Amino acid sequence: MRVRAVLGSVFASAAILAIGWQFGSATAASLQGADAGPASTPTPGPSSTPGSSSTPGSSSTPGSSPIPAPGTSSAPSPSPSAPQSGTFTGAVESTRYGNVQVQITVANGAITDVKALQLTDDGGRSVQISNRAAPILRSEVLKAQSAHVSSVSGATYTTDGYLSSLQSALDKAGL
Amino acid sequence: MVGVTGNAMSTARHPSSGGAHDRAHDYRRRLRRSDMLVTLFWASLAAAVAMFLAYGGTARFTSLGDSVTNIGIIAGLVGTDLILVMIVLAARIPFIDSTIGHDRAIAVHRALGKPALYLLLAHAVLLVTGYGISSGYNPVAEIGPLLAIPDMPLAFVGLGLLIIVVVTSLVAVRRKFSYEGWHLVHLLSYIAVLVAVPHQLSVGGIFAGGSVERAYWITLYVLAFGSIGTFRFAEPLLSSIRHRLRVRSVDQIAPGVVSITLSGRRLRSLHSAGGQFFVWRFWTGRTWWHSHPISLSSVPTDDTARITVRDLGNGSNAISRVPVGTRVWLEGPYGVFTDAGRTAPKLAVMVAGIGITPVRAFLEDSNIRPGEATILLRASSQDETYLWDEVLTLAKSKGATVYIMVGKRSTGPRGWMPASDAERGVTLRSIFPDLDDSDLYICGPTAWLDLVEAEARADGLPEHQLHMERFDW
Numbered sequence: 310m311r312v313r314a315v316l317g318s319v320f321a322s323a324a325i326l327a328i329g330w331q332f333g334s335a336t337a338a339s340l341q342g343a344d345a346g347p348a349s350t351p352t353p354g355p356s357s358t359p360g361s362s363s364t365p366g367s368s369s370t371p372g373s374s375p376i377p378a379p380g381t382s383s384a385p386s387p388s389p390s391a392p393q394s395g396t397f398t399g400a401v402e403s404t405r406y407g408n409v410q411v412q413i414t415v416a417n418g419a420i421t422d423v424k425a426l427q428l429t430d431d432g433g434r435s436v437q438i439s440n441r442a443a444p445i446l447r448s449e450v451l452k453a454q455s456a457h458v459s460s461v462s463g464a465t466y467t468t469d470g471y472l473s474s475l476q477s478a479l480d481k482a483g484l
Numbered sequence: 485m486v487g488v489t490g491n492a493m494s495t496a497r498h499p500s501s502g503g504a505h506d507r508a509h510d511y512r513r514r515l516r517r518s519d520m521l522v523t524l525f526w527a528s529l530a531a532a533v534a535m536f537l538a539y540g541g542t543a544r545f546t547s548l549g550d551s552v553t554n555i556g557i558i559a560g561l562v563g564t565d566l567i568l569v570m571i572v573l574a575a576r577i578p579f580i581d582s583t584i585g586h587d588r589a590i591a592v593h594r595a596l597g598k599p600a601l602y603l604l605l606a607h608a609v610l611l612v613t614g615y616g617i618s619s620g621y622n623p624v625a626e627i628g629p630l631l632a633i634p635d636m637p638l639a640f641v642g643l644g645l646l647i648i649v650v651v652t653s654l655v656a657v658r659r660k661f662s663y664e665g666w667h668l669v670h671l672l673s674y675i676a677v678l679v680a681v682p683h684q685l686s687v688g689g690i691f692a693g694g695s696v697e698r699a700y701w702i703t704l705y706v707l708a709f710g711s712i713g714t715f716r717f718a719e720p721l722l723s724s725i726r727h728r729l730r731v732r733s734v735d736q737i738a739p740g741v742v743s744i745t746l747s748g749r750r751l752r753s754l755h756s757a758g759g760q761f762f763v764w765r766f767w768t769g770r771t772w773w774h775s776h777p778i779s780l781s782s783v784p785t786d787d788t789a790r791i792t793v794r795d796l797g798n799g800s801n802a803i804s805r806v807p808v809g810t811r812v813w814l815e816g817p818y819g820v821f822t823d824a825g826r827t828a829p830k831l832a833v834m835v836a837g838i839g840i841t842p843v844r845a846f847l848e849d850s851n852i853r854p855g856e857a858t859i860l861l862r863a864s865s866q867d868e869t870y871l872w873d874e875v876l877t878l879a880k881s882k883g884a885t886v887y888i889m890v891g892k893r894s895t896g897p898r899g900w901m902p903a904s905d906a907e908r909g910v911t912l913r914s915i916f917p918d919l920d921d922s923d924l925y926i927c928g929p930t931a932w933l934d935l936v937e938a939e940a941r942a943d944g945l946p947e948h949q950l951h952m953e954r955f956d957w
Contacts, residue, residue, distance in 0.1 A: 311515070317523035322530035329534025337540060405540055406689060431689030433633040434615070441619070463549065463618030 337405075393418060397482045398426070399474030406431040406438075409470030413478045420454055420484070423447045423475065429467045442467045450475060455484075511827045511948060517583040525569060528704070532561040535697045539690045549617035556610025557688060563603030564684070567646075567677055568708045570596050575711035576818060585820035587954065594653070601650040608643055639683035645676035664774040674712075681705065720763075720815035727751060729812040731766070732788065734804065738870050740795040741838065742804040743781060746812055751784045754817060757824060758783050758849025759842040759925075759953070762816030764791070766806045775815065776803065779842035779953075781871060783849050792871065794838040821927065821953040823850040828923045828949050831857040831884075832916040834936055836900075836928030837864075839955050840871045843927050847878045854883025858916055861888045862901070862928065887915055893932075900935040912939050919945060927953040 394416050401410045406429035414422040423446075428439035442464035449458035456476040460468040536558050545551045573580065573593040580589055609623075616626035631637055651657055652669045661669070684701070685691045691698040729748040736742050756762070761779040765772065781792035795804055821842050831852055835843045840861070847859070859879055863869045869890070879886045891902030898906040913919055924945060926936050933954055940950060 311519060314519040314522040317519060318526035321523050321527040325527055325530040325534045326537065329531075329537035332538035333540055336538070431692060433635065433683075433687040435689060437629065437633050438619075462620055463615075465547075 393482045393484065395482075397478040399476070399478035399481075401427065402470035402473045404429055404466040404470045406435040406466050409467065409474055411471060411474045411478060413475065413482065415482045415484065418484060420451060420479075423450050425471070429470065438464045439467050443471070446471050455479070507826055507828075510824065514583055517579070521580065521583060528565050528569065529562055531700070532565040533558055535690055535700070536561055538697070547618070549614050549619075551614070552610050552617060553614030556607050556614055557690070559603045559610060560607035560684075561690075563600050563607055564677075564680070565704070566596050566600035566603065567673075568704050570600065571673075571677070571708040572711055575708070576715045576815075577711050578715070581818060582820065582824075586818050587952075597650050597653060601646060604643060604646060608640075633683075633687055635682035635686045638679040639687075642676045642678075642680035645672045645679075649673040649676060667774075674709075678709075716815070720813065723754070723815070724765075724813035727754070727814065729789070729814060731806055731808050731810040731812060733808060734806065736804075737792065739867055740804075741792065741870050743790055743792045744803070744806075746789045746791070747787055748789065749787055751789055752786045754784070756780060756784065756817035757822040759821040759823070759846035760817040760819040761842065762791075762814045762818065764803075765813040765815075766803060767811040767813070768802075768806055771802045771806060775813075777818070779819075780817075780845045781841040782845050782874075792838070792841045792844075794870075819953065821846065821925065821951055825951050826923045828921055829856070830918045830922040832919060832922040832924045833857065833859040834862065834924065834926045834928070835860070835875075836862040836932045837868050837955070838870060839928035839933075839953065840875065842953055843925070844871050844875055844878070846925065847875065847882065847884070852882050852884060855885075857882065857884035858918075858922075859884055859886045860915055861886065862932070863888075863890050864892055866890060898935075898939070900932050900939070912936070912943055919943060923949050923951060925951045928955060930954045 396412055396414050398412045399410055401408050408427045409425070409429060410427040412424045412426050413420050414424070425439075425443050425447075428443055429435045430439065442461040445461050446458065446468060450456065452458075456472045456479060458472070536554070545554060570593045573589045573596075576586060576589075584592075612623045612626050612630060615621075615630060616623045619626065619629070621629070631640065649670055649672050652661060652666055658666055685698065691701050727748040727750060729746045732745045732747040734742050734744050759779070761777050763775045763777045765775040776793070778791045778793050780789055782790045784790070793803060819842070823846065831850075833843055833847070843859075847857075857879075859875070861869070861872055861875065863872075872888075876886060878884075889901055889905055891904060893899050894901055894903040894906035896903065896906050898911070901910060916922055916924070919940075924940055926933055926940075928936075933952060937950065937952060
């Protein structure tokens with residue numbers, strides 16, 4: 310093995326790995342920003358995330374900023390006192406394995422159904438995990454009547470996205 | 485027409501008569517190309533890992549299950565990259581073959597086989613384990629859900645086929661097969677590699693639709709299978725149709741050895757250099773289904789070519805009995821046992837047995853000055869002195885010195901020469917006093933050649949002055 314071949318291989322490989330690393334870090338950072346966004350905004354007022362998420366610059370990620378769900382602006386509950394009825398659509402949550410969005414049906418202030426509109430679907434394995442986790446999460450949520458349920462093991466990303474979207478739907482319903 | 489092709493031939497051939505300067509230039513160019521290939525190889529492995537990093541990098545090593553899964557994914561990416569490199573190496577791409585030689589390309593191909601299989605086995609085991617840890621099943625119980633993912637059953641089929649291919653290629657196992665049987669099994673590897681593609685694109689997210697990674701990965705497959713399709717199938721077919729080769733005569737030149745003269749057209753446009761070989765297919769009922777690498781035993785004219793072959797196996801045996809007029813297909817020319825590989829001012833040639841055939845053509849084709857070349861002819865008995873008369877005539881006309889060694893091999897330290905010579909104290913250096921300034925061309929049976937090579941290396945002959953053609957067939 311000649312020196313030139315060795316050095317060429319080392320430098321080319323290092324450069325390629327560095328580029329891959331760079332892309333990976335950028336993706337991870339943007340996803341973290343998106344995750345932190347809607348999950349921690351129970352306050353209806355300002356649309357930007359308050360200081361609760363400590364990641365600086367999370368609001369500066371343009372591509373993956375939380376997309377307001379249809380009807381967000383018109384749906385906010387005027388008075389949280391009266392028990393609500395109807396269907397409420399949660400925000401779209403971006404995760405590493407795809408977007409998650411749920412819709413809840415509320416009757417007299419009780420959650421009667423949770424429907425997953427979108428689930429993590431980044432490849433067949435991801436779809437399989439989603440399909441396993443969704444029914445478990447649904448029954449847990451219906452039992453607990455809140456987003457405070459334990460994570461489904463092996464489906465962390467799906468759970469996180471599911472519960473975040475659920476929380477935003479609950480906020481809209483004033484629950 | 486003849487004149488034109490004749491010209492093309494002489495320009496295509498390396499200017500061996502141009503002397504040391506051109507030789508050094510050619511050698512440096514081959515080195516550059518070889519270094520570039522090595523760099524490309526490692527870069528492709530790095531790219532496989534980089535694609536994983538770009539997909540999420542270290543952020544994904546958050547739990548034990550994920551970590552095991554991720555290492556499994558990396559193993560799969562690197563293993564598959566190795567498989568694609570193996571296909572490229574076996575494709576007989578002219579650029580690669582003229583740079584490092586087909587035999588070295590195949591040696592690397594062989595060397596990569598086991599690492600590739602181990603990585604892909606690790607890929608399967610690690611993913612089943614990692615998925616199992618994540619979902620709380622034991623690895624065996626995880627296989628069921630895994631098979632339920634679309635495209636996964638095919639991937640398991642691919643892995644199974646790959647195991648069969650590699651196991652049948654292990655030296656110990658391969659000996660139990662005929663070449664043709666082994667080769668037929670080996671063709672399964674194409675299927676094994678292709679059926680694994682769908683799961684790569686669909687199960688994980690790395691090669692998501694529309695991504696650069698997906699485009700790159702598919703490009704690698706297209707390049708690998710494209711080069712196989714081009715250089716192993718399309719080009720030989722077109723070349724066979726174009727040159728219309730038929731057997732003109734079959735002459736027995738020694739017990740079990742025949743020279744086959746072929747007639748065709750525009751054979752000079754094949755640009756074969758003396759010492760190269762072609763892979764031949766003889767279209768008779770008993771021989772059409774297997775092909776044979778056989779060297780030209782003389783420089784072809786525009787409408788005739790000659791090969792010389794010894795009965796080594798059933799296939800060769802059948803070849804020696806093909807009738808006149810048989811249609812012949814060819815694939816080639818292959819091999820770097822040519823004048824173009826020279827790097828030193830003098831020439832030392834060692835030949836044993838049927839290895840004489842490429843050397844005969846090599847000597848005819850090379851421009852050697854009187855006194856430049858020394859040739860050693862080796863045979864274990866007078867019956868095996870094939871084509872020696874022709875080589876002696878050529879050597880005389882080119883002013884080359886010839887030594888001959890006939891007799892059973894020594895059981896002592898110098899096993900490549902007869903016992904009587906070994907006892908007299910003959911060595912590589914006593915035959916070739918100018919060895920350090922010589923290119924050493926060795927051609928013969930593997931066992932004999934290995935012994936010569938070992939002595940040449942022990943004498944400190946640098947790699948680039950060693951040129952070998954092993955006759956395994």
